[in-house]
Amino acid sequence: MANMIMRFPGGLPKALTLSYDDGVEQDERLIEIAEQNGIKGTFNLNSGAFAKEDVVYEPGTIHRRMSRSRVKEVYKNSSWEIAAHAYTHASLVGLPGNIATYEILQDRKELEETFGTFVRGFAYPYGAYDDASVEILKNCGICYARTVHSTHDFHLPTDWLRLPATCHHADPELMNLAKRFAEIKDWWDPMLFYLWGHSYEFEQFDNWGVIEEFCGYMANREDIWYATNIEIYDYCNAFSQLIFNTDMNMCKNPTSRGLWFSYGEKDVYVPAGNTVTF
Numbered sequence: 002m003a004n005m006i007m008r009f010p011g012g013l014p015k016a017l018t019l020s021y022d023d024g025v026e027q028d029e030r031l032i033e034i035a036e037q038n039g040i041k042g043t044f045n046l047n048s049g050a051f052a053k054e055d056v057v058y059e060p061g062t063i064h065r066r067m068s069r070s071r072v073k074e075v076y077k078n079s080s081w082e083i084a085a086h087a088y089t090h091a092s093l094v095g096l097p098g099n100i101a102t103y104e105i106l107q108d109r110k111e112l113e114e115t116f117g118t119f120v121r122g123f124a125y126p127y128g129a130y131d132d133a134s135v136e137i138l139k140n141c142g143i144c145y146a147r148t149v150h151s152t153h154d155f156h157l158p159t160d161w162l163r164l165p166a167t168c169h170h171a172d173p174e175l176m177n178l179a180k181r182f183a184e185i186k187d188w189w190d191p192m193l194f195y196l197w198g199h200s201y202e203f204e205q206f207d208n209w210g211v212i213e214e215f216c217g218y219m220a221n222r223e224d225i226w227y228a229t230n231i232e233i234y235d236y237c238n239a240f241s242q243l244i245f246n247t248d249m250n251m252c253k254n255p256t257s258r259g260l261w262f263s264y265g266e267k268d269v270y271v272p273a274g275n276t277v278t279f
């Protein structure tokens with residue numbers, strides 16, 4: 002048998018996504034920089050910790066959460082995904098089960114009301130998680146949850162509820178990893194570059210240049226799919242539902258989206274709801 006490799010939409014071999022936490026004012030500038038370069042991702046928000054509508058911060062305050070109306074305005078017209086990050090930013094580890102459930106579900110519910118959308122992603126506050134938190138997230142209908150582990154590689158996650166990143170934006174290896182990712186041609190696996198951080202850190206360390214350089218370098222590449230976290234999850238999940246015959250020359254796509262893979266030398270596209278021979 003030949004090797005089979007999942008491809009992203011359009012038959013692309015690579016995907017890039019960002020993940021930024023807390024809903025702070027600096028997200029607005031981050032959206033601008035990323036979107037200028039065709040890049041997007043996911044914002045992880047705490048809907049029980051939005052700032053008061055009339056908030057005025059002390060001069061020099063770096064961590065400036067936005068109010069609900071500002072949050073709505075800033076993200077609603079962007080192409081980014083909204084995900085949960087616990088209602089009050091409490092660490093799930095150590096909380097009684099009912100309270101951890103509330104932290105997740107109430108955040109999900111209020112974000113869904115605010116944005117009129119489905120909220121199915123999560124980032125662990127403080128990166129803290131255990132087996133009990135994973136079970137609760139599953140019961141709350143959360144599909145993936147980001148940790149703060151860095152892999153320094155480009156494999157798709159094997160466990161979406163303990164999702165590691167490629168790296169944080171302050172990682173000294175950032176641009177080396179970006180170059181490796183961009184330059185690799187024939188990898189034997191679909192490749193994902195997953196970057197995370199907090200946008201207030203760019204103000205704190207006066208280094209907006211880090212994300213400008215990264216986005217500028219990664220922009221406009223023909224082999225990269227620029228996606229949100231949930232778009233990547235949904236694509237992989239749909240792909241796992243493909244049905245193949247034993248001779249491995251016929252494939253049925255029971256899902257509602259087009260799917261791509263390569264099999265040996267062949268590039269195969271299976272339209273939604275269709276069966277193809279290859």
Ligand SMILES: [Zn+2]
Pocket residue numbers: 022023086090126127
């Ligand atoms: Zn946070």
